[in-house]
Amino acid sequence: MSVAGNKRRLQTTQGFYRNYVKKFYDDAHRAKKEKKPVAWVASTFPIEMLQAMEVTPVWPENYASVCAARQVSLRLCEAAERAGFSKDLCSYARCVLGSIFEEKDLPEGGLPKPDFLVASTGACDTHFKWFQVASRRLNRPLFLLDIPYDTTGAQAPEDYQVKHYVTQLDELISFLEGQIGKQFDMNRLRTVERLSDRTSKLWMEIQDCRKAVPAPMNARDAFSTVFFMLCIPGSEISIKFYEKLRDELKERVKDGVGAIEDEKHRVIWDNLPMWFNLRFFNHLNSLGAVIVAETFSHVWAGDLNPSKPLESLAKKYLPNFANAVAERRINLILRLIREWRVDGVILPTNWGCRMMSIGMTLLKKVIRKELGVPSLILNIDSTDWRNYNEAHVKTEIEAFIEMLRRKG
Amino acid sequence: MEALDELRNLFSARHDIVRDWKRQGKHVVGWASTYTPEEILYAASILPMRILGSPETAKLAHAYCPDNMCSFCRSCFDVALKGDYDYLDGFVTSASCDNREKMYDLWRHHVEIPYFYFINTPHTNTNTAHEFFYDELVRFRESLEKAFRTPISDQSLRKAVRIYNENRVLLKKLYNLRRKDPPLISGREALETVLSSMLTPKEVHSRLLTQLLKEIPQRDDPPTKGVRLLISGSVMDDAGLLEIVEATGGSVVADDLSTGSRYFWNSVDPTAESPLFAIARRYLDRVPCPFMGQSEDRFRHVQDMVKRYDVEGVIIFVLRFCDPHLFDAPLLKAELESSGLPVLYLEWEHAMTGFAQLRTRIEAFLEMIRGVG
Numbered sequence: 001m002s003v004a005g006n007k008r009r010l011q012t013t014q015g016f017y018r019n020y021v022k023k024f025y026d027d028a029h030r031a032k033k034e035k036k037p038v039a040w041v042a043s044t045f046p047i048e049m050l051q052a053m054e055v056t057p058v059w060p061e062n063y064a065s066v067c068a069a070r071q072v073s074l075r076l077c078e079a080a081e082r083a084g085f086s087k088d089l090c091s092y093a094r095c096v097l098g099s100i101f102e103e104k105d106l107p108e109g110g111l112p113k114p115d116f117l118v119a120s121t122g123a124c125d126t127h128f129k130w131f132q133v134a135s136r137r138l139n140r141p142l143f144l145l146d147i148p149y150d151t152t153g154a155q156a157p158e159d160y161q162v163k164h165y166v167t168q169l170d171e172l173i174s175f176l177e178g179q180i181g182k183q184f185d186m187n188r189l190r191t192v193e194r195l196s197d198r199t200s201k202l203w204m205e206i207q208d209c210r211k212a213v214p215a216p217m218n219a220r221d222a223f224s225t226v227f228f229m230l231c232i233p234g235s236e237i238s239i240k241f242y243e244k245l246r247d248e249l250k251e252r253v254k255d256g257v258g259a260i261e262d263e264k265h266r267v268i269w270d271n272l273p274m275w276f277n278l279r280f281f282n283h284l285n286s287l288g289a290v291i292v293a294e295t296f297s298h299v300w301a302g303d304l305n306p307s308k309p310l311e312s313l314a315k316k317y318l319p320n321f322a323n324a325v326a327e328r329r330i331n332l333i334l335r336l337i338r339e340w341r342v343d344g345v346i347l348p349t350n351w352g353c354r355m356m357s358i359g360m361t362l363l364k365k366v367i368r369k370e371l372g373v374p375s376l377i378l379n380i381d382s383t384d385w386r387n388y389n390e391a392h393v394k395t396e397i398e399a400f401i402e403m404l405r406r407k408g
Numbered sequence: 409m410e411a412l413d414e415l416r417n418l419f420s421a422r423h424d425i426v427r428d429w430k431r432q433g434k435h436v437v438g439w440a441s442t443y444t445p446e447e448i449l450y451a452a453s454i455l456p457m458r459i460l461g462s463p464e465t466a467k468l469a470h471a472y473c474p475d476n477m478c479s480f481c482r483s484c485f486d487v488a489l490k491g492d493y494d495y496l497d498g499f500v501t502s503a504s505c506d507n508r509e510k511m512y513d514l515w516r517h518h519v520e521i522p523y524f525y526f527i528n529t530p531h532t533n534t535n536t537a538h539e540f541f542y543d544e545l546v547r548f549r550e551s552l553e554k555a556f557r558t559p560i561s562d563q564s565l566r567k568a569v570r571i572y573n574e575n576r577v578l579l580k581k582l583y584n585l586r587r588k589d590p591p592l593i594s595g596r597e598a599l600e601t602v603l604s605s606m607l608t609p610k611e612v613h614s615r616l617l618t619q620l621l622k623e624i625p626q627r628d629d630p631p632t633k634g635v636r637l638l639i640s641g642s643v644m645d646d647a648g649l650l651e652i653v654e655a656t657g658g659s660v661v662a663d664d665l666s667t668g669s670r671y672f673w674n675s676v677d678p679t680a681e682s683p684l685f686a687i688a689r690r691y692l693d694r695v696p697c698p699f700m701g702q703s704e705d706r707f708r709h710v711q712d713m714v715k716r717y718d719v720e721g722v723i724i725f726v727l728r729f730c731d732p733h734l735f736d737a738p739l740l741k742a743e744l745e746s747s748g749l750p751v752l753y754l755e756w757e758h759a760m761t762g763f764a765q766l767r768t769r770i771e772a773f774l775e776m777i778r779g780v781g
Contacts, residue, residue: 089735210572
């Protein structure tokens with residue numbers, strides 16, 4: 001039966017959670033059991049450095065999204081609140097801290113305890129503080145990578161910033177060598193970077209496929225498969241999976257098959273989804289709207305040049321749209337609107353996140369002024385559903401899509 | 409207590425006083441974080457002035473600001489939207505919390521000020537961070553020299569350091585008067601004195617402080633007699649909360665606030681070969697705000713103050729949505745309690761109304777301490 005907005009499921013992404021995410025956590029627990037080093041890694045940290053040292057990196061941020069999808073994040077957030085952490089703090093942070101305080105019945109057996117933690121200020125100060133608290137509670141050392149705020153939004157970072165970053169990577173090497181008790185192998189880093197570079201390029205090819213009308217992939221698949229970019233960028237498995245996904249999407253584009261039947265509206269989703277309610281995107285689909293780009297899918301890729309391994313990590317990770325003036329984010333969204341042929345933008349805020357909440361009005365205003373494209377600011381949260389009023393949000397979404405329809 | 413009245417007036421009439429200053433053809437730059445090295449501005453003959461909010465409820469800012477953000481930042485922005493900061497020649501902020509970083513966008517896009525600058529403050533005080541921050545301050549100095557067409561020599565920096573250090577020492581002397589029992593100045597008076605220091609040319613402020621230090625010992629009646637308290641928290645630009653504490657039977661004798669001791673506790677090394685490097689060091693090594701990595705240094709500062717000022721209880725007043733403090737607060741609370749000190753944790757919002765609930769909790773806390781004593 002052909003109904004407008006009906007979803008067409010991709011083959012490649014079937015069983016993604018079980019085959020890749022669950023397996024990832026199982027492997028991490030196994031590594032821990034075999035006494036191999038495990039580290040907790042914060043967003044925007046150059047994971048390649050850990051992969052080069054054969055450290056198993058686990059990403060607490062991803063774990064929070066897993067807990068949300070499994071509907072246990074609220075229980076963990078509340079555990080953190082009982083330990084004195086405010087309800088207004090980042091729900092990712094509360095959820096993961098909660099999993100330290102309350103170890104019972106955790107998805108995938110919880111996060112394996114780290115041998116050490118590595119954090120960066122590259123996404124926000126909250127990440128750093130959250131890891132600091134975790135490091136104290138777990139009594140494990142923390143390495144901090146201090147990332148200057150991008151005050152211009154320029155395409156490439158300035159030389160002095162690159163230099164500063166590389167100096168800190170040298171300090172990281174000493175830290176890792178001290179923690180693990182073996183020498184850092186620059187050649188191994190080069191190999192990891194080659195894999196990571198390939199992974200990034202494939203991921204961007206996947207995003208490019210979504211420029212097609214109708215778009216072959218929806219937000220839900222993007223938000224699950226971005227996993228490799230975040231958690232294990234420098235690995236064969238990422239490349240194999242992305243190649244398969246890209247091929248399927250290319251096939252769809254060739255045949256003119258979209259992610260939904262009868263695509264009417266092409267929409268950008270800025271930043272994080274409600275991990276606890278990914279079905280929400282089905283509702284958008286039923287209104288004939290497809291998310292063709294998420295800013296979140298466009299901020300993790302970066303070229304790496306293995307002949308300059310440290311410098312190229314600096315150049316990959318320094319530009320980040322959260323740790324930058326609004327211009328960087330605005331320019332990204334404007335480019336996505338133009339190239340992905342978008343007619344509306346959804347700007348979700350996040351109760352515990354200043355980076356995703358302050359300045360949305362500015363984004364909305366500039367997007368309207370520059371390209372005449374309307375935006376909707378949605379007050380939600382990624383992980384804590386107490387900050388989500390479904391009836392209210394649905395009404396807002398319906399009114400927004402209705403406005404897009406009339407605008408035609 | 410003439411000096412005290414004058415200091416209070418500097419605070420409440422600040423916009424008018426600054427407009428007078430401007431009429432003499434001088435520049436004023438507003439700063440939004442205590443990690444702004446004011447000495448550099450001062451050395452360029454610019455009046456550095458702390459951006460503060462207003463005790464009124466923010467109205468205009470609501471069109472731009474979400475509910476889930478720092479109400480102090482919102483209030484400051486509201487004051488700017490109203491036009492009360494229309495005299496500013498510049499606005500300087502720093503990488504010292506997520507709220508402030510994002511508000512930099514809104515200020516730049518919605519408030520007309522000729523000069524904006526963002527200082528990249530590292531979040532640690534490692535050697536690498538010191539080197540980076542020094543370079544960052546070199547860039548800041550160059551930027552000011554260009555924008556205000558004033559050379560900033562090492563000599564003028566040294567002079568600024570001397571003048572700023574003098575004020576810091578005087579403020580410390582003032583705090584010493586709180587060690588007495590009962591303290592010779594109230595928490596409200598101390599807070600207003602520090603706030604006025606952030607708004608006034610430092611020589612003027614130091615002159616008044618010197619006078620105040622002479623006047624206070626002649627006070628007949630101690631301003632407060634109550635349970636000796638330390639207040640810990642982020643920013644406080646309205647003494648209303650401290651008034652409640654002191655009207656309820658507390659004496660605020662010490663603080664760990666960015667508008668209190670953290671602002672002036674540490675001096676710049678006046679003998680250093682490079683004044684700019686000494687300034688960079690001072691700002692990274694000072695008693696830190698919690699966005700910095702070395703929270704232990706702040707906790708130690710609180711513990712030291714507890715001893716030095718014979719503190720009987722601590723109130724942690726955390727401004728809602730001030731994430732770095734919200735993360736630190738449970739750790740600080742646990743640490744103080746484990747050393748046997750009663751701690752009350754309260755969240756508040758800038759320019760909030762309805763203090764009844766806060767008052768009840770403070771009363772109960774003070775009664776508990778008195779009962780224990």
